[in-house]
Amino acid sequence: MSVIDSDGLLEVRGLRTVFDTRAGRVCAVDGVDVSVRRGECLGVVGESGSGKSVTFASVMGLIKAPGHIDAGDICFDGQNLRQLSVKQMRAIRGRDIAMTMQDALTALNPALTVGEQLAEMMIAHDQSLPRNKRERRRLVEQKSVDILQLVGIPSAKSRLQQYPHEFSGGMRQRIMIAISLASHPRLLIADEPTTALDVTIQAQVLELISDLRAKLGMSVVLITHDLGVVSEHCDRVMVMYAGQVVEEGPTESVIRNPQHPYTRGLLGSIPRISKRGEPIQPIDGQVPDLIDLPAQCRFYSRCQQRSDACLKYIQMTTLSQDRKVRCVLAEETAHD
Amino acid sequence: MTESQSPLLSLDQLSKTYIGRRSLVERLMRVPPTNVQAVNQVSFDIRRGETLGLIGESGCGKSTLGRSILRLHEPSSGKVVYDGQDITGLNPQDMKTMRRRMQIIFQDPYASLNPRRSVVELVGLPLKLHGLAKNDAEVREKVAYIIERVGLKANQMDRYPHQFSGGQRQRIGIARALVSHPEFIVCDEPVSALDVSIQAQIIQLLQELKQEMGLTYLFISHDISVIGYLSDRVAVMYLGDLVELGPVESVLNNPRHPYTQSLMSAAPDVDQPGKRDRVQLTGDLPSPMNPPSGCKFHTRCPVAIDRCKTEVPVIESVGEGHQARCHRLGEQISVLNLSA
Numbered sequence: 001m002s003v004i005d006s007d008g009l010l011e012v013r014g015l016r017t018v019f020d021t022r023a024g025r026v027c028a029v030d031g032v033d034v035s036v037r038r039g040e041c042l043g044v045v046g047e048s049g050s051g052k053s054v055t056f057a058s059v060m061g062l063i064k065a066p067g068h069i070d071a072g073d074i075c076f077d078g079q080n081l082r083q084l085s086v087k088q089m090r091a092i093r094g095r096d097i098a099m100t101m102q103d104a105l106t107a108l109n110p111a112l113t114v115g116e117q118l119a120e121m122m123i124a125h126d127q128s129l130p131r132n133k134r135e136r137r138r139l140v141e142q143k144s145v146d147i148l149q150l151v152g153i154p155s156a157k158s159r160l161q162q163y164p165h166e167f168s169g170g171m172r173q174r175i176m177i178a179i180s181l182a183s184h185p186r187l188l189i190a191d192e193p194t195t196a197l198d199v200t201i202q203a204q205v206l207e208l209i210s211d212l213r214a215k216l217g218m219s220v221v222l223i224t225h226d227l228g229v230v231s232e233h234c235d236r237v238m239v240m241y242a243g244q245v246v247e248e249g250p251t252e253s254v255i256r257n258p259q260h261p262y263t264r265g266l267l268g269s270i271p272r273i274s275k276r277g278e279p280i281q282p283i284d285g286q287v288p289d290l291i292d293l294p295a296q297c298r299f300y301s302r303c304q305q306r307s308d309a310c311l312k313y314i315q316m317t318t319l320s321q322d323r324k325v326r327c328v329l330a331e332e333t334a335h336d
Numbered sequence: 337m338t339e340s341q342s343p344l345l346s347l348d349q350l351s352k353t354y355i356g357r358r359s360l361v362e363r364l365m366r367v368p369p370t371n372v373q374a375v376n377q378v379s380f381d382i383r384r385g386e387t388l389g390l391i392g393e394s395g396c397g398k399s400t401l402g403r404s405i406l407r408l409h410e411p412s413s414g415k416v417v418y419d420g421q422d423i424t425g426l427n428p429q430d431m432k433t434m435r436r437r438m439q440i441i442f443q444d445p446y447a448s449l450n451p452r453r454s455v456v457e458l459v460g461l462p463l464k465l466h467g468l469a470k471n472d473a474e475v476r477e478k479v480a481y482i483i484e485r486v487g488l489k490a491n492q493m494d495r496y497p498h499q500f501s502g503g504q505r506q507r508i509g510i511a512r513a514l515v516s517h518p519e520f521i522v523c524d525e526p527v528s529a530l531d532v533s534i535q536a537q538i539i540q541l542l543q544e545l546k547q548e549m550g551l552t553y554l555f556i557s558h559d560i561s562v563i564g565y566l567s568d569r570v571a572v573m574y575l576g577d578l579v580e581l582g583p584v585e586s587v588l589n590n591p592r593h594p595y596t597q598s599l600m601s602a603a604p605d606v607d608q609p610g611k612r613d614r615v616q617l618t619g620d621l622p623s624p625m626n627p628p629s630g631c632k633f634h635t636r637c638p639v640a641i642d643r644c645k646t647e648v649p650v651i652e653s654v655g656e657g658h659q660a661r662c663h664r665l666g667e668q669i670s671v672l673n674l675s676a
């Protein structure tokens with residue numbers, strides 16, 4: 001097993017997650033390393049289908065057939081999660097690590113009230129609750145009201161009796177976060193928490209996550225395709241492309257000084273109000289199929305700077321302690 | 337934008353109310369239907385050759401407005417005047433002829449294409465509908481031209497939608513809208529469902545096509561950067577109402593409605609993280625079935641006063657071609673100064 005960084009809360013090394021489909025084996029995540037430090041917010045960006053959700057669903061032990069984790073280590077607080085039993089894993093999930101799913105409406109159970117779903121979560125994870133049923137119920141209700149107030153839902157007490165469809169999109173998203181936070185996790189993985197929301201509500205939800213991070217001292221992984229969100233909320237950022245991490249580093253450095261042609265392309269394709277009248281530079285072409293990928297740079301077909309040197313397996317190059325990029329051009333300069 | 341003669345399109349007090357469905361029991365019990373006033377007396381002009389951006393929260397009525405203009409949803413009241421002609425009264429036959437000149441690109445590239453039709457059938461349909469091609473050979477020829485123009489290959493025209501990526505499907509949607517050589521296109525969030533890198537391809541394509549074919553766009557989006565990047569003027573909607581309208585520079589740099597101000601301040605910006613004074617709106621979008629009294633924004637407005645709860649504000653001019661709907665315009669109030 002690899003050496004584990006001592007200040008890392010989550011350390012993933014060489015993760016490979018595959019899906020066996022009729023068309024062949026889809027290698028959705030191929031050799032991914034992730035480190036999340038205590039108290040930090042890590043942003044994860046990348047093309048749709050690049051493996052962002054699958055990476056973190058693997059961490060959570062939520063990959064179901066036809067998929068499975070093929071290789072890699074997942075260490076949380078020094079403990080290798082892949083060696084845990086299903087039962088031990090269930091205890092970690094929810095208590096220590098919580099994940100809000102990409103689609104809040106489908107992730108909430110439409111048949112249960114929000115109060116029931118919060119109670120279920122707390123009872124499953126909080127051993128300190130009293131055994132006496134009546135006392136327990138009162139305490140759980142009190143805590144549920146507190147947590148809904150914490151995520152900014154007014155008249156929390158009466159809201160507990162309502163079903164998910166009676167809330168707006170932004171409220172459902174916040175309820176999902178409330179449910180994830182009910183057990184005071186040490187790591188919150190928020191998968192596109194604001195994609196379906198409007199900017200005004202989006203700002204509320206992200207502010208909330210930042211606040212709670214400061215208050216509860218938890219670490220956060222924020223999966224998003226919005227570089228503006230990353231730039232405002234994340235300490236570090238990891239860029240994924242076709243199942244691999246292609247660039248990583250402190251947010252400001254990656255955004256100000258992107259090293260991978262894909263990251264550069266991504267930044268160049270955001271329409272900016274300040275650049276009205278100037279052409280935007282889209283990245284031409286499309287992502288490759290994830291079945292039977294040849295050993296070469298995966299961005300090759302779309303890259304402006306491609307050369308024959310790219311037609312081999314590309315290693316991650318470490319530029320400086322925190323700064324990594326997977327590109328031959330960086331390999332060359334690093335060797336000079 | 338060059339000032340041109342008469343507008344290409346004028347909306348006059350256009351409204352659309354969806355009448356809620358009731359079950360038999362509800363009807364017998366005389367439960368009143370729950371109506372949604374999705375678009376409420378919206379008036380504005382679109383000039384020839386311009387791009388009017390339409391922005392607002394999810395559910396505020398943007399798509400409904402776009403569809404009512406083309407009469408894909410029948411407006412409940414008000415007028416749509418296209419090229420000097422009131423089209424709200426047109427019979428189906430005349431409306432069909434009119435649709436050749438007015439097209440729409442839909443929000444969802446996955447749902448808006450019939451999966452059982454091949455590309456040539458999908459894109460060729462308007463040609464057949466409007467009798468623009470004499471025979472199948474001519475249909476194929478015209479389809480081949482247009483799909484190449486939008487960046488697909490002519491030899492892909494016998495494939496089916498599921499064989500294409502999201503970005504390619506959106507190109508098929510664009511080809512379908514363009515094949516009959518329209519003048520006016522409603523672009524209903526044509527890039528929202530796409531990856532950032534593909535979004536840029538489509539935005540660039542729409543800009544090029546506009547130049548080349550002299551098109552006029554109503555461009556719907558909830559993304560301020562996209563709207564700011566490609567519009568000449570911007571219209572802002574809130575819960576069915578038009579709350580602000582003006583040249584893009586004025587609306588973005590000097591927004592006058594508190595909602596537009598909050599929208600601008602809430603949009604994250606890659607280049608300048610945390611540069612602005614953030615305005616946090618509290619509360620959620622109210623239900624359109626039961627909109628707030630007075631100014632509909634008063635439940636979330638940081639600068640609302642008592643008058644806003646009871647009295648509906650009217651839209652008034654605040655500058656060159658710039659209008660807004662707020663009781664406190666005269667006071668030059670900005671929600672951005674609140675924190676100071």
Ligand SMILES: Nc1ncnc2c1ncn2[C@@H]1O[C@H](COP(=O)(O)OP(=O)(O)OP(=O)(O)O)[C@@H](O)[C@H]1O
Nearest residue numbers: 019021026028047048049050051052053054055290
């Ligand atoms: N159950 C499955 N069966 C087969 N392939 C799958 C399955 N789930 C995911 N994949 C594939 O794994 C790849 C990675 O998917 P993932 O959901 O992680 O993407 P993502 O980066 O989260 O994208 P998005 O931004 O669209 O959410 C995709 O190519 C997807 O098609």
Ligand SMILES: Nc1ncnc2c1ncn2[C@@H]1O[C@H](COP(=O)(O)OP(=O)(O)OP(=O)(O)O)[C@@H](O)[C@H]1O
Nearest residue numbers: 354372374393394395396397398399400401558624
């Ligand atoms: N066919 C329909 N029947 C009843 N109500 C509808 C119908 N279509 C839309 N609505 C309602 O009308 C309101 C406006 O919807 P519309 O789709 O125009 O919003 P939008 O601004 O386009 O939102 P989005 O950004 O989410 O696309 C919403 O409250 C919606 O629930």
Ligand SMILES: [Mg+2]
Nearest residue numbers: 052053054102
């Ligand atoms: Mg995902």
Ligand SMILES: [Mg+2]
Nearest residue numbers: 398399400443
């Ligand atoms: Mg819409």
